[in-house]
Amino acid sequence: MRMGEFSRRTGVSQRLLRYYEEQGLITPLRRPNGYREYAEEDVATVRGIRMLLAAGLNTATIAELLPCMVNDGQTLAPSCSGMLPDLNRERERIDEAVASLLAARDALDTIIGATVSAGIDDLEACDAIGAARLGFS
Numbered sequence: 001m002r003m004g005e006f007s008r009r010t011g012v013s014q015r016l017l018r019y020y021e022e023q024g025l026i027t028p029l030r031r032p033n034g035y036r037e038y039a040e041e042d043v044a045t046v047r048g049i050r051m052l053l054a055a056g057l058n059t060a061t062i063a064e065l066l067p068c069m070v071n072d073g074q075t076l077a078p079s080c081s082g083m084l085p086d087l088n089r090e091r092e093r094i095d096e097a098v099a100s101l102l103a104a105r106d107a108l109d110t111i112i113g114a115t116v117s118a119g120i121d122d123l124e125a126c127d128a129i130g131a132a133r134l135g136f137s
Contacts, residue, residue, distance in 0.1 A: 003028075006038040010046040017046070023059045025049050025066060044071040056094045061086065 006028075007014045020026045021036075026045055028036035048069060052062045065086060070079040078087075 001038050003036050003038070006042065009043055012046055012050070020046070020049060024063050025059060041071050055090070056097075057090050061090060
């Protein structure tokens, strides 16, 4: 199938499909006229790429993992346990990012709590207090 139909079938823009090709994630057949021709199994490959991207993996990691994945008829699935160290490393990276975001949210909650307890609703008054504290008054 040509790129337009492939884009419709996968829900991925043509620009993004070209990017996947540049990254070595998909390799469509090239016709003599230069048009790309995608195979039916490429649909599952792109769905798998989207799933791995949604899981937080970058395209370089996905390029390493794709050769170890098989089409299960619906999407790509891991085919060898050799992928586990890479997948576990990515999971740990995501866990660290989640912990960092939760810490940032807790800090913001503390700031919000302190702001509410100050009881100042007038933005001009807040600006004046902030300027005075910074020595701008």
